[in-house]
Amino acid sequence: MLSARNSRLTLLCLIATLLLGPPARADGERPQFQWPIIKGEFPDLRLITSTFGESRIDHFHNGLDIAGDNDAVRPMAAGDIVYTRNGPDDPFRPEQGPGNYTYLYHGNGWWSGYYHLRNLSGYPRAGAVSPETILARSGNTGHSGGPHLHFFVARESGYEIINPLTVLPDVTDENPPIIEGLVILTPNGETHLRADRIERFRLTRPYPILLRVRDPGLETYTNRGVYRLRWRLNDDEARERVFDRVQFVDGDWKLQGQHSFEESFVSGYYNLGILSFAEGENLIEVFVADYAGNESSDRFNLVVDRQY
Numbered sequence: 001m002l003s004a005r006n007s008r009l010t011l012l013c014l015i016a017t018l019l020l021g022p023p024a025r026a027d028g029e030r031p032q033f034q035w036p037i038i039k040g041e042f043p044d045l046r047l048i049t050s051t052f053g054e055s056r057i058d059h060f061h062n063g064l065d066i067a068g069d070n071d072a073v074r075p076m077a078a079g080d081i082v083y084t085r086n087g088p089d090d091p092f093r094p095e096q097g098p099g100n101y102t103y104l105y106h107g108n109g110w111w112s113g114y115y116h117l118r119n120l121s122g123y124p125r126a127g128a129v130s131p132e133t134i135l136a137r138s139g140n141t142g143h144s145g146g147p148h149l150h151f152f153v154a155r156e157s158g159y160e161i162i163n164p165l166t167v168l169p170d171v172t173d174e175n176p177p178i179i180e181g182l183v184i185l186t187p188n189g190e191t192h193l194r195a196d197r198i199e200r201f202r203l204t205r206p207y208p209i210l211l212r213v214r215d216p217g218l219e220t221y222t223n224r225g226v227y228r229l230r231w232r233l234n235d236d237e238a239r240e241r242v243f244d245r246v247q248f249v250d251g252d253w254k255l256q257g258q259h260s261f262e263e264s265f266v267s268g269y270y271n272l273g274i275l276s277f278a279e280g281e282n283l284i285e286v287f288v289a290d291y292a293g294n295e296s297s298d299r300f301n302l303v304v305d306r307q308y
């Protein structure tokens, strides 16, 4: 009875989807987002130097970085300014990571933030903004290693941070991620494993297997994070990470609400976790992709001398 009802509902939903397009999320429709800074000819947007979900030593990078100084920063969508912080106006000038910043609310549960801005005096500090409004100029305030705009998109009153690439117009990116190798980190140091030879090593106890990978984007010198990561040992079930959102769950930021930072990265490398190697020959297959869908894969042939 229930299942028949469910299948009728599913059919109804399918028909509704075909006729009307996908249903709006219960918590509201997504605004029309635009890039806050355009560098060069769109969609050839260069100088995205960091992507969402990268390792920042002890936390996930929660937005995108666009390098450049004094660039006009516009809202990702129409909305209202909910908060700004301008260091020069603050009599106590406490050190703040984001530097000068602006937070916007776009309605239907969508928020955005813009960090490391130049002095906000002369720029809007309250009220409504349109996509044409100049919010500020990009700068180097706060904890910032060079002039850039850091920006992010949030939902759930800030408890869910979304990869901006999933809501912004697509930009050109023709370069696939580069898989550089596997790493085993032990108290004696790092052992690096390459895909182009048979690697032999001895394990005295289980250690996590780490992956070195970087995505050049359009600027071949940039080391950006990947969007999708999938790996498999021998005939084990494949494991996967998708860097589309982090959620604050049980007191910690977790990738897709499931994987903590420590579970996802070790010493800046992607953490493939502790794998149950067989004694002797093993195969680790790795697949990575950037948000534009450029893919790379590699196969690592490992001969393991298991001493545990």
Ligand SMILES: [Zn+2]
Binding pocket: 050, 061, 063, 064, 065, 149, 150, 151
């Ligand atoms: Zn950043």
